[in-house]
Amino acid sequence: MTDYLSIALDKDFGLSVHVNVVVVALLILALGIALLVRHYLFHRRLPEFEIEEAEFGLGDQKITLRANDLDRTVAYRVWVELSTRKIGLKIDPDDDVIDEIYNSWYEFFAVTRELIKDVPVVKVRQDSTKKIIQLSIEVLNTGLRPHLTKWQARFRRWYANQLERDKDSLEHPQDIQKRFPDYDQLVAEMLEVNQKLMAYRAKMYALVTQ
Structure with a gap:
């Protein structure tokens, strides 16, 4: 008692x-x-996060989602890749080597593809996660792939031949690459892609820190 x-x-x-x-x-x-x-x-209602496709040159639609922890994890890993490679940083045509930029872009393409594949299929059914994955795929296929398809092989073959021919030359790689026949057009389109990727990087950071 x-x-x-x-x-x-x-x-x-x-x-x-x-x-x-x-x-x-x-x-x-x-x-x-x-x-x-x-x-x-x-x-509880999570805060909404809005992404404009126009920021990446992918269209004029807006993506509205309530991001969960998985979405933020994906966004964080994408942001880290963009922040530690040349792909998400501003390109300087006078100092950067185009061949090295293409290496960075190709590596980012492979890493992001593996990152998307690692997302559990059960999580992909969530609307916000599905939108983040679709956006990342669009950035790869619409923002990055067309430039690589058009220019990478052509430039690399020309550049390799130039390096072999001028292997005893003291000329800097930045100067050699400027002799590429379509250099101005290549650089102009590369800088355009670079702007889209930097916008993508900024949006992924905003998603992580909201």
């Missing part, structure tokens, strides 16, 4: 239990708190 709970057994082995009203009130309060916490965790 305590001040809050008493259990008695009479001579006929009848059991009686008496609970203090304070205990009952505390139990009801605890149950109410538990229900409120459960409702908050499972029904």
Whole structure:
């Protein structure tokens, strides 16, 4: 027997239990708190995040989503790749070597593709995660692939031949690459892609930090 709970057994082995009203009130309060916490965790509305496709030159639609932790994880890993490779940083045609830029772009393409493949299929069913994956695929296929398809093989073959021919030359790679017959057009289109990728990088950072 305590001040809050008493259990008695009479001579006929009848059991009686008496609970203090304070205990009952505390139990009801605890149950109410538990229900409120459960409702908050499972029904709270996450802040919306908006992405404009026009920022990446992919279209004029807006993507609105309520990002979850998986989306932020994907965005963070993409942001890290963009921030630690030349692909997501501003290109300087006078100092950067185009061959090295293409290496960076190709590596980013492969890494992002593997990152998308690693997302559990059950998570892809979530609307926000599906939109993030679709956006990343669009950036690769619409933002990056066309330039690589048009210019990479042509430039690399020409550049390799030039390096072999001028292997004893003291001329810098930045100067050699400027002799490429379509150099101005290549650089102009490369800088255009670069702007889109930097916008993509900024949006992934914003998604991670919102």
